[in-house]
Amino acid sequence: MATAISSPAQVLLSGNEAIARGAMENGIRVATGYPGTPSTEILESLAKYDSEHYVSWSPNEKVALDVGVGAAVAGSRALVTMKHVGLNVAADTLMSVAYTGVRAALVIVVADDPGVHSSQNEQDTRLYARFAELPLLEPSDSQEAKDFFELACEISERFDTAVLLRSTTRLSHSKGMVTLGTVRPRPAIAYEKNLGKFVLVPSNARVRHEKVVERSGLLREFAETTELNRWEKGSREIGVITSGVCYQYVKEVLPEASVFKVGLMNPLPIHRLRNFAASVDRLMVVEELEPVIEDQLKAHGIQLEGKEYFSRLGEFSSERVRAGFQKAGVLPTPQAPENSGVAVTAKENLFRPPALCPGCPHTVPYLVLKKLNALVAGDIGCYTLAVYEPLAAIDTTLAMGCSIGMAIGLQKGGDGSRPVVATIGDSTFFHSGIPPLIDALYNNVKITVVILDNQTTAMTGGQEHPGTGKSLRGDKARTVDIATVCKALGAGFVEVVDPYDVSAVFRTLKAAIQYDGVSVVITNRPCVVSPATLRTTPYAVTAKECNACQMCMNLGCPAIIWTEEMVEGQHKVTIDPVACMGCAVCGLLCQTNAIIPLAADPARRTV
Amino acid sequence: MSMEANGTQNVLIVGVGGQGVILASDILGVVCMNRGYQVKKSEVHGMAKRGGVVYSHVRYGAQVLSPTIEPGTSDVLLAFEPAEALRWSKYVKPGGTIIVNSRKRIPPAACLDRRMDAPTRYPQGIEQALRGQVGDVRQFDAEGLAVEIGDHRMCNTVLLGALSSVCEFELQDWLGAIAASVKPKTVERNQKAFLAGRNAQFAAMRESLPAETCEMSRSVTCLEAPEIAIHDSWCKGCEICVVVCPQACLKMNERNRAEVVKAEACIRCMLCEWMCPDLAVRVQ
Secondary structure, three states: OOOEEOOOOOOEEEEEHHHHHHHOOOOOOOOEOOOOOOOHHHHHHHHOOOOEEEEEOOOOOHHHHHHHHHHHHHOOOOEEEHHHHHHHHHHHHHHHHHHHOOOEEEEEEEEEEEOOOOOOOOOOOHHHHHHOOOEEEEEOHHHHHHHHHHHHHHHHHOOOOOOEEEEEEEEEEEEEEEEEEEEOOOOOOOOOOOOHHHHHHHHHHHHHHHHHHHHHHHHHHHHHOOOOOOOHHHHHHEEEEEOOOOOHHHHOOOOOOOEEOOOEEEOOOHHHHHHHHHHOOOOEOOOOOOOOOOHHHHHOOOOEEOOOOOOOOOOOOOHHHHHHHHHHOOOOOOOOHHHHHOOOOOOOHHHOOOOOOOOOOOOOHHHHHOOOOEEEOOOOOHHHHOOOOOOOOOEEEOOOOOHHHHHHHHHHHHOOOOOOEEEEEHHHHHHHHHHHHHHHHOOOOHHHHHHHHEHHHHHHHOOOOOOOOEOOOOOOOOOOHHHHHHHOOOOEEEEEEEEOOHHHHHHHHHHHHHHOOOOOEEOOOOOOOOOOOOOOOOOEOOOOOOOEEEEEEOOOOEEOOOEEEEOOOEEEEEEEEOOOOOOHHHHOOOOOOOEEEOOOHHHHHOO | OOOOOOOEEEEEEEOOOOOHHHHHHHOOOOOOHHHOOOOEEEEEOOOOOOOOEEEEEEEEEEEOOOOOOOOOOOEEEEHHHHHHHHHHHHHEEEEEEEEEEEEOHHHHHHHHHOOOOOOOOOOOOOOHHHHHHOOOEEEEEEHHHHHHOOHHHHHHHHHHOOOOOOOOHHHHHHHHHHHOOOOOOHHHHHHHHHHHHHHHHHOOOOOOOOOOOOOOOOOOOOOOOOOOOEOOOOOOOOOOOHHOOOOOEEEEEEOOOEEEEOOOHOOOOOHHHOOOOOOOOOOO
16 A cells, blocks of 8 residues: 555655655665564565565675675665664674765665664664764654655765664654655666775775765765754744654644754754854753764853753653653643542553463473573574563573573583573574574584574564575575574584474473583474464363363463462463464363363364 | 644554554544544554554644654543553543443463462453543443454454544545455455444443442462472382472472472462372372
């Protein structure tokens, strides 16, 4: 619906869909990235356009950026997408492409996650732009997300530089109305060899660093004139400098204020901002996360207020911005609400964390690891949810691909009292799990690596990867087999096990932790919800057989809940037939055979 | 709903992953846009299939700035689940409306407390609490209506129908937006579900609903932990009791005999006693 090729009409697009639209309207020929909330839908949306452009998932963000740089050097406009922490992975390439520059436009879209909705931290990408001396654009709604893409391409080619386009969760996942332009394919420009520019040997790098400094000067001049930055004249009493989605909050809360909206975040238009500062009695900066604008302006001797009223922590909203202005005395402090006399008695909200789905193939391996008293180094993916009760089977989760390396450290630095196990998903294994596995094998460390292969990138919504046999566009692709990779690296113990077979998982993991060296156990059931919903006959509890032993409750399956019927102080259980996927694991665990298929139709009992 | 001074209308749609919150808000967005309003929508992604909390803010009017709704300013809260209505009720403005599906979704996290006679940790008396905050609360069994129509997943369109009973838009706007937003072969059933919800609301407006007392039922009676006695000379070390214990109370010791290591965790399920082939375990 959102992917009509040429229509002048307005459509409702998310920030991510608008960025994809911007890419199509500006002739992007190569687009790559690695899935990561909140950036994932950009490439997914781009893949739906029927066009010749190359759009693909790379195994990780560094590879994706390398591909993008290659395309831009070859002469095609390129787009690379990732989440904020993905830029850490790609940072090596980023810092160097800042030196080389490009030939055709290279736009790197980085989606930050203030408030840590679905990430491991809330780092601020604007600091990377300063670090690498790259221009960074910050749109504030879906329309700007599309429009700024065009300007990003122009800046990239005019100033011979990669350009960062920063989104945030609130922009990426909010929908707004967008006036569409025309999709304009753009041919590649002819390749020209340029060793001095694209071969960063030290003698060239020194010269290129001079170019970076020179370019920064030109960009600073450009920042003073570009329409990306906008001075909205209002009240003289209060002036606000802001950017991105915070601009919307400021306009909502202080419609009368003078506002300087920064669209080109790096470099800042210092002279214009100085003039803006001089034009108002009181100057405030409203920026989410780090005081990037504030620190720079203070360094230039401009008096202002900011982080004392607007926190460095978490995501902003109009109510938080309002509270900041109230604290600063710009807005009156609110009176107690009129209806405060009404007794509001429900004091506690229900704790409802996300959980592993009913039928999730990750559940049993963690149940068994807990039983084996393993010290478990976890990784990034759905299986991180096994940290919650009742599984509570994970000791550490750090960043993408960290599990295996950390397991080596936990084994070598620990007291050896517990078996050390790394658990890692299939997509994360391809992302950054292979080099640490090589480390473990090379140094013959006694750890077990459990690769939870559910044949998709589940946490971000079911994206393809090198192990799934399909490309981003859904075409057939070469499959990289994980067991073959592990054996080829030299692992002596590589076992594939069905994660629904509780006793097989127990036997295999027990053998694996006793193995003297690196053992690899791979689970082989697909994700039950993506890309396809896999369900079979649901199971049900025969109430009179249930002795409320709570064994099935140890799975933490969302389909199994308590009833009000008790046995010796414990709840009997029931299964929600709508939620149950029919994996049968609870039936295997039940010691009293109380859990049986709901429909006694043997033909449908495929699990 | 009457237009506010700044002309922006706020509808907050909340529920649990997998209930179709996002699709419902998409349909509302199309209705608003087709009526010539500016629309912004903001939602949470990624929890869709994992039973977490899902919300979608929908704002429309002549001009919309912030994509999210401030607490105390939402004209309508459309809740797909009672505890979620409670969680988000502070977003409703004085004089606003809460429409809530009465079917509970109890999460695994509510079923963790294994002390004797501990209740399921789900808030009690939600409807009463909501009424304490907002006068206009309309709770009904939307999922039941969807099941009657033949598919529990249509619960979201039933609830949209209920929402339509308090919105300014025409019936045809809604039916058209549904037709444009759902899979072609499910259009008819979705429209039927929509009308069921809409008609139920019009009928229910004339009825009053029973009140409940409201408090979190958290009274927990802690009895003393049971004593597990293992007759050492009868135990032959088969390990069955250790494996079946759901609370990991037992362990094999260095002489390969079962031993109690965490008596305080015992929930008196009796499995160890029942499963022991040598009658060596007693739970008292």
